[in-house]
Amino acid sequence: MNKKKSVTISDIAKRVGMTTITVSRALSKPDLVKPATLARILEVARELDYVPNAFARGLKRSESLIIGVITASVDNPFYSEMIKAISREAKQHGYTIMLVDTDELEELESKAVDTLLGYRVAGIILSPVSDEPSYQPDYLERLGNGKTPVVLLDRTIHDSPFSRVVLDNYHSGIQAAHYLLRQTPDLKRLLVLTGPAHSRITVERLKGLREVLADHPHIQVEVQAGDYTLMPSYLHTLDYLAEHTAPDAIMGFNQLITLGALRALRMHNIPHDSLTICGIDRLPFADIFGVPIACVAHDASLAGSSAVRLLLDRLEDPYKPRDKVVITGVLENG
Template structure:
């Protein structure tokens, strides 16, 4: 249904109908009520995008994430959504499901909607990852903030986790627990997040001169690959002193594999990055290096909003520190 359909229905001009819908104070009450009643009857819904094109003012922000089923991003999205509402913005969320092709489509879609800005968590933070859309974003000069995973470029503001500190904190805990052998379930080897967390872990042992036997099994920050790697390790009749999961889904995958192999939690010390969601309900306590994910989302929106208000503002970086939760 369009304004033209309503105008034909009530026998009035398009201009009169448009005024009744958009500037009701400029139309006689009787006329206005007749038009609004017809709009309800016909199921008319305003075209927000067309309205934006007319006004040249968009209240839409794009949010691109590689995995909405990751508990980390669930909290981040909640924070961004709430902050956007406070400033009268609406979020358009696109989940790329870890696909570079879908990420390319997501960026093109958001640019076609002429969004006010984009918060982006790319599918990869590998140093060599250079998506084709990067030049498009630079050319449009659209406000962009990268979150958690970042492209290895100097452009754009970013909100990142202190991944080195997260690895160091858990490494120090493992040293205190007198653990010398660790199975590390990580993201991709080329991921800079993986590399920084791994470096922090090793540094904790090097700092006190304690030897560490470490085996790394890379995955993709999701549950199933971590489950398969943990199960494969156990099938070789090996049992590590400790398992270190590099995010919540990896830790959960490892714990499921241990459970399926009938290995009790007292037999293997499990640690991970960030809290396990709702674990306390089941009396499960896993030591972790936790980040304030809600703050990460809030800061991402704040940086984006600053650039929307002032396109000349210099890019900035906000680092979310890690805290040991034991």
């Protein structure tokens, strides 16, 4: 099976009937080109699926020793640990990484994909801005042509053809629920702070939690959906505490969410050890400050290194079937 030939500036120039100089200027310095000319060139570039090559024109894709990494947020400690593991594993195989932080913005994610394709990276490890079933980004077709191997990490894109490394979120919800019941036998009110309501991660963690709590119908479960950052959980917890006494227990769906809840408790002068708290994944350096919060911890380093190995497998055999690695969490400080 022959690989699709990369589209060049010359191909675009032939299609629009202009010189390569004009096309090159339109793509690199659009302000120097007449609007009508620019519009025509950009239209043809999109039709031909042109991706600018940031390396020398003679560079073959098979010679690239760069792995592109796209992450939704380097602020997340779990993601930082995964990225470190990706870099370490890549170096062991002679690769370096090119990291792009999309700051949870869809348009930046799309640009990041184009940038990495332009650099002719060997492959891409992608943690998308959303894992909601409705999220179908415009770059899927560009990545799905099979020329550049892709591995999804933690968050996945619904019904996409890529290999993936995911967490066992359902099992994590089950473990957290059992801990909360053991730690608080008289549990009556539970505040659950989650990521986006339709996120696959949120849905699976809630599913595991509710399955265990189904045998305890007297427990009042208050679910507050936000995102995977600190501020929404902080505000939700503040609002809850303004209207209610402290709950018997709080569960946070990642480290930043748990930290937001702890911050709100502190604002209300409620000691963190006066109620049961359980989170997903470790709070960084919490033990140093004498705050050993129970959590279901996933091995972020294993997740990152596994993503690199899946990518290398695809580079070795481009036609290998889609693969999947599942990282199971372990209860700590519980």
